[in-house]
Amino acid sequence: GYLDEQFIQLEDLQDEANPNFVEEVVKLFYTDSARLLRKIDLALDDRPFDFEKLDDVMHQFMGSSSSIGAKRVQRKCTEFQEYSKDGNFEGCTRTFQEVKHEYATLKKKLENYFQLAKVAR
Amino acid sequence: MVLVKKQRSNCSSNELHVLAVDDSFVDRKVVERLLKISSCKVTVVESGRSALQFLGLDGETSCVGFDELKVNLIMTDYSMPGMTGYELLKKIKGSSKLREIPVVVMSSENIMTRIDSCIEEGAEEFLVKPLKLSDVERLKDFILKGDDKNRKNNNSNSLSRKRKSQDDLVLPMPMATLCSARNHDFPSQPKSMLDQPLQKQPRLVQTD
Numbered sequence: 001g002y003l004d005e006q007f008i009q010l011e012d013l014q015d016e017a018n019p020n021f022v023e024e025v026v027k028l029f030y031t032d033s034a035r036l037l038r039k040i041d042l043a044l045d046d047r048p049f050d051f052e053k054l055d056d057v058m059h060q061f062m063g064s065s066s067s068i069g070a071k072r073v074q075r076k077c078t079e080f081q082e083y084s085k086d087g088n089f090e091g092c093t094r095t096f097q098e099v100k101h102e103y104a105t106l107k108k109k110l111e112n113y114f115q116l117a118k119v120a121r
Numbered sequence: 122m123v124l125v126k127k128q129r130s131n132c133s134s135n136e137l138h139v140l141a142v143d144d145s146f147v148d149r150k151v152v153e154r155l156l157k158i159s160s161c162k163v164t165v166v167e168s169g170r171s172a173l174q175f176l177g178l179d180g181e182t183s184c185v186g187f188d189e190l191k192v193n194l195i196m197t198d199y200s201m202p203g204m205t206g207y208e209l210l211k212k213i214k215g216s217s218k219l220r221e222i223p224v225v226v227m228s229s230e231n232i233m234t235r236i237d238s239c240i241e242e243g244a245e246e247f248l249v250k251p252l253k254l255s256d257v258e259r260l261k262d263f264i265l266k267g268d269d270k271n272r273k274n275n276n277s278n279s280l281s282r283k284r285k286s287q288d289d290l291v292l293p294m295p296m297a298t299l300c301s302a303r304n305h306d307f308p309s310q311p312k313s314m315l316d317q318p319l320q321k322q323p324r325l326v327q328t329d
């Protein structure tokens with residue numbers, strides 16, 4: 001699965017007074033992620049290469065992913081951080097493409113999910 | 122710039138007022154919701170500096186009287202740019218005005234030395250993110266009980282070092298994928314947290 005129990009925790013925080021809480025959090029996640037992923041893209045183009053900065057930004061992205069329960073994205077971020085800690089540029093670049101792929105897949109699935117949820121209400 | 126988002130509710134004055142500090146948009150939204158669902162008054166800020174300004178500790182007077190906004194609990198993220206949660210904790214515990222306010226540190230990383238340093242510095246608890254409703258409810262109960270028992274008589278060393286019980290069940294990834302020359306696990310002497318390389322241990326889903 002793409003989402004873990006944390007996503008369910010967030011759904012449990014929704015009620016009639018706050019029926020769109022999860023969607024609001026996810027939208028914040030999209031905005032935040034766009035910013036952080038762009039930062040990583042730029043940092044990967046930077047010379048000299050700054051592994052510490054990469055690690056730091058990826059850590060922030062991983063934190064947000066974990067907060068919404070995006071476990072597959074989170075796992076890819078962990079892989080990336082292993083490469084950045086080892087100073088492995090190729091590993092970072094390759095894994096980052098995989099991070100972006102997982103993120104894009106998740107985003108599509110979430111968009112479908114929220115559409116269905118609206119129809120069901 | 123102080124970014125403060127404050128919610129007032131119609132509940133009685135024995136509602137807990139919690140100040141939450143986190144640089145992450147997503148985490149601020151989640152912690153705010155968790156606290157409101159637990160019937161707490163919530164103020165959310167984005168940095169340690171903003172927190173100190175709000176508490177009236179930054180050399181500037183806060184914009185309203187301190188008593189009116191009495192804070193019962195401070196929850197702060199550990200990793201923040203500028204001032205870390207640990208540094209914020211030290212400033213609060215170093216202030217005669219604020220040291221009695223319980224402080225809880227949150228982090229997405231479960232690092233023993235980090236936890237120990239925070240507890241030694243006076244944090245009530247160290248919570249591993251992502252936060253759950255049960256974490257907040259447990260905290261709230263603890264704070265309310267503490268108020269009843271006149272916590273000022275307790276030595277901070279006598280408070281148990283509470284971590285989430287499921288942290289003990291966090292399983293490491295296969296060692297081959299985690300080991301690296303820069304990965305220092307649990308040094309015998311706690312060093313300054315600011316010098317430690319961040320250690321990333323993935324948190325696996327725990328079934329309760």
